[in-house]
Amino acid sequence: MLLYSFVFTILIYGCTALSVLKTGITASKEGKLWFLTTTHTSYVVGVVPDTLELLNLYWGPRLTSMADITLPVKLPVERGSQEPAITAAHEEFPVFGGLRYGPDVLRTRFENGTRELDLIYTDAHLKKNALTIVLTDKAHKGFQVSLSYTIDVENDIILRSAVIKATTKESYHISKALTAAWHILPPAGNANRELVTLAGAWAAETQVQRHTLHPGTSHVLESTRGIPSARAYPYFAVKDTSSDGEHSDNDVYFGSVAWSGNWKIQVHTDTEGKVTIIGGMHDRDFGYDLKKGEKLELPTFVAGYTPAGLSGARKLLTNHIRDNKDTDLVSDPDALSPVLYNGWEAYEMSVNITNQMEMAKKSADMGADLFVLDDGWFQGRHADNAGLGDWFVDTTKFPNGLKPLADYVHGLGMKFGLWFEPEMVNPDSDLYRKHPDWVYHYDERTRHLERNQLVLDITRTDVRKYVADLVLSTIREVGVDFIKWDMNRPLSDTGSALGQEVWVGHVNAFYELVEMVKKEGVRFETCSSGGGRADMSILKKVDSSWPSDNTRPDARLMIQYGSSLVIPPDMMSCWVTDSPGNDNRTVYPISYRFHVSFMGALGIGSNLNKLSDAELKEYKGWIKIYKSFQHVVQKGNLNWLVVPPHANKMTSATETYTAVTQSTTKNMEESVVLAFRQYSPFWFPLPPIKLRDLISDAEYSVNIWSSDPTKTVFEGKMTGGALMNIGLNLPYLTIQAYSSAVVHLKQI
Ligand SMILES: *[C@@H]1O[C@H](CO)[C@@H](O)[C@H](O)[C@H]1NC(C)=O
Numbered sequence: 121m122l123l124y125s126f127v128f129t130i131l132i133y134g135c136t137a138l139s140v141l142k143t144g145i146t147a148s149k150e151g152k153l154w155f156l157t158t159t160h161t162s163y164v165v166g167v168v169p170d171t172l173e174l175l176n177l178y179w180g181p182r183l184t185s186m187a188d189i190t191l192p193v194k195l196p197v198e199r200g201s202q203e204p205a206i207t208a209a210h211e212e213f214p215v216f217g218g219l220r221y222g223p224d225v226l227r228t229r230f231e232n233g234t235r236e237l238d239l240i241y242t243d244a245h246l247k248k249n250a251l252t253i254v255l256t257d258k259a260h261k262g263f264q265v266s267l268s269y270t271i272d273v274e275n276d277i278i279l280r281s282a283v284i285k286a287t288t289k290e291s292y293h294i295s296k297a298l299t300a301a302w303h304i305l306p307p308a309g310n311a312n313r314e315l316v317t318l319a320g321a322w323a324a325e326t327q328v329q330r331h332t333l334h335p336g337t338s339h340v341l342e343s344t345r346g347i348p349s350a351r352a353y354p355y356f357a358v359k360d361t362s363s364d365g366e367h368s369d370n371d372v373y374f375g376s377v378a379w380s381g382n383w384k385i386q387v388h389t390d391t392e393g394k395v396t397i398i399g400g401m402h403d404r405d406f407g408y409d410l411k412k413g414e415k416l417e418l419p420t421f422v423a424g425y426t427p428a429g430l431s432g433a434r435k436l437l438t439n440h441i442r443d444n445k446d447t448d449l450v451s452d453p454d455a456l457s458p459v460l461y462n463g464w465e466a467y468e469m470s471v472n473i474t475n476q477m478e479m480a481k482k483s484a485d486m487g488a489d490l491f492v493l494d495d496g497w498f499q500g501r502h503a504d505n506a507g508l509g510d511w512f513v514d515t516t517k518f519p520n521g522l523k524p525l526a527d528y529v530h531g532l533g534m535k536f537g538l539w540f541e542p543e544m545v546n547p548d549s550d551l552y553r554k555h556p557d558w559v560y561h562y563d564e565r566t567r568h569l570e571r572n573q574l575v576l577d578i579t580r581t582d583v584r585k586y587v588a589d590l591v592l593s594t595i596r597e598v599g600v601d602f603i604k605w606d607m608n609r610p611l612s613d614t615g616s617a618l619g620q621e622v623w624v625g626h627v628n629a630f631y632e633l634v635e636m637v638k639k640e641g642v643r644f645e646t647c648s649s650g651g652g653r654a655d656m657s658i659l660k661k662v663d664s665s666w667p668s669d670n671t672r673p674d675a676r677l678m679i680q681y682g683s684s685l686v687i688p689p690d691m692m693s694c695w696v697t698d699s700p701g702n703d704n705r706t707v708y709p710i711s712y713r714f715h716v717s718f719m720g721a722l723g724i725g726s727n728l729n730k731l732s733d734a735e736l737k738e739y740k741g742w743i744k745i746y747k748s749f750q751h752v753v754q755k756g757n758l759n760w761l762v763v764p765p766h767a768n769k770m771t772s773a774t775e776t777y778t779a780v781t782q783s784t785t786k787n788m789e790e791s792v793v794l795a796f797r798q799y800s801p802f803w804f805p806l807p808p809i810k811l812r813d814l815i816s817d818a819e820y821s822v823n824i825w826s827s828d829p830t831k832t833v834f835e836g837k838m839t840g841g842a843l844m845n846i847g848l849n850l851p852y853l854t855i856q857a858y859s860s861a862v863v864h865l866k867q868i
Pocket residue numbers: 232234259260
């Protein structure tokens with residue numbers, strides 16, 4: 121039978137033009153089998169004919185034809201009675217139940233006390249590039265899980281989500297509900313694997329970490345703080361590493377959980393070297409009750425495969441976000457991020473109409489497009505221990521409200537932005553004095569403060585309405601064009617009418633608020649003490665993100681290296697702030713600070729009153745240069761030609777603390793290279809930097825600036841071939857600490 125179907129398949133698919141798999145999702149007529157085909161990859165799922173389990177059959181480089189998969193779909197052969205076939209199988213949605221001992225995604229308790237699930241395939245629907253596969257519990261037929269698959273063909277991304285439904289009168293208690301499992305076969309040849317993660321902390325976000333994947337181990341990446349958090353970004357990349365020098369070590373499987381709350385990704389490597397990755401909402405204190413007609417929607421877990429290393433993974437994931445913005449909320453995803461000025465570091469909470477108008481005038485003269493008033497503008501807000509919740513303008517600082525400032529800013533040709541932290545309240549506020557029951561709390565427990573604040577229970581309709589009314593009316597009355605939405609503490613003491621469902625409820629309430637604000641037509645920056653809430657879900661709904669409160673340029677290079685794996689450059693807000701800062705022994709040249717910030721969406725956070733005329737002129741000069749290639753660095757593909765040294769550790773005496781990026785437009789006609797040399801302890805000259813992604817036989821004009829925006833240090837012409845093969849000499853990166861250069865290439 122097996123032989124027969126094999127021969128039959130060859131005849132059908134081997135001899136007709138139809139055999140070639142086209143991009144899109146294709147269902148096989150041979151069995152319950154679906155091929156998800158993107159430009160360069162294939163992902164295949166199928167149903168075991170008799171027992172109806174849903175298995176992954178392939179994920180990797182694009183297959184040619186359906187005949188590449190041998191049918192029928194089967195469970196693996198058991199090695200022994202202690203190694204059940206179902207545990208070894210690549211189940212798409214491995215639940216808790218039966219002979220399953222690997223990572224599981226779903227746990228449920230039924231009314232009659234049964235705690236195990238037994239899901240089988242019952243149905244499938246395929247509409248264009250969207251596939252839904254329905255699994256139903258064998259005995260409790262009202263318990264249904266609809267797995268959803270969509271694909272981003274161009275960016276080689278598979279998107280998975282799921283909906284759990286109760287369709288009969290039986291109710292269910294769900295205690296764990298992750299979104300998906302992904303399976304990767306052992307690497308070929310002698311390759312090993314490593315896991316690349318983005319761990320961090322406040323002011324030290326998205327640090328690239330590498331972990332060897334030893335057989336028989338599990339790595340758990342997570343946040344339990346109610347937000348994705350600065351401690352870890354919900355991202356994984358599993359990368360081949362080969363030491364035999366024979367083949368490339370660039371195969372990368374990567375993915376991210378798109379959820380702005382508690383999340384978990386577990387990377388499990390079994391003894392045979394197969395890797396299973398499960399991820400979704402965290403199961404810590406998770407609980408969800410479903411009654412007839414109710415459903416629980418699970419967040420999207422996206423993943424992709426590329427043979428082009430981390431640079432390939434970076435390009436695919438960031439382009440996926442850019443190409444798939446929620447266009448109901450982001451009406452013009454192609455718009456450039458404006459050059460902003462924000463006076464937070466200059467005045468902190470001592471803002472007033474006089475100093476803000478003064479800053480506005482100076483920032484307009486400098487070339488800023490957007491002026492942002494940060495914390496401190498509202499009633500009672502003189503320090504971080506009071507005022508949050510009372511979103512009424514402080515008339516001692518702004519006697520006639522904020523409108524005169526907004527009008528003045530608009531008159532200068534800039535947009536006006538405003539800071540909010542709407543989910544929060546200080547106990548010292550009129551709001552809390554009036555409604556102490558509006559925060560998450562347990563009556564008999566301490567209400568734990570962080571930064572002197574408590575978290576509002578925005579899952580309550582009345583609380584959400586209060587917050588929304590104030591934010592929306594301020595936007596309308598003042599004429600606000602941009603909102604910076606902050607969130608400065610984790611959730612705790614989460615007593616709420618929702619019970620354990622609060623962890624999901626808070627995130628959905630936050631999304632509802634974000635959507636209301638976005639529908640006002642404002643730009644929106646997500647911030648949570650820096651990069652604590654910049655997961656893919658919020659990135660698709662908003663315009664920009666604040667990657668870190670740390671604006672030290674040497675720290676920023678490393679933070680931006682990590683965040684560039686997930687955050688599109690136009691959404692990565694990069695400020696130039698004053699130097700020296702807290703560390704007054706290190707002085708970073710203005711040029712170095714600007715060049716680091718050129719990598720994404722440029723912002724200025726300096727106290728402009730403290731700058732000399734010459735310094736103001738230099739700021740203005742760099743802003744002008746930035747604007748000449750803003751579209752390249754924001755919308756082009758960001759590539760790291762030399763990664764910051766800490767990310768790889770110093771390996772030899774010839775290493776210098778150097779980092780080089782190249783951003784190139786899709787058509788390869790324009791490119792910007794940013795090169796940094798933090799210091800060079802051994803005075804070795806920098807070897808030529810070989811560029812990438814240019815047109816070999818095209819000629820490019822080359823303009824280079826180093827420490828002075830008013831004059832180029834080099835102007836000339838070079839072919840793409842020479843730039844890529846011989847490389848670009850950058851003698852401007854001298855032995856002097858913090859030397860840097862900016863190169864603008866344009867096809868002639
Ligand atoms: C639990 O529910 C299932 C499905 O309704 C039923 O078949 C089974 O007998 C029940 N078990 C007990 C102990 O009631």
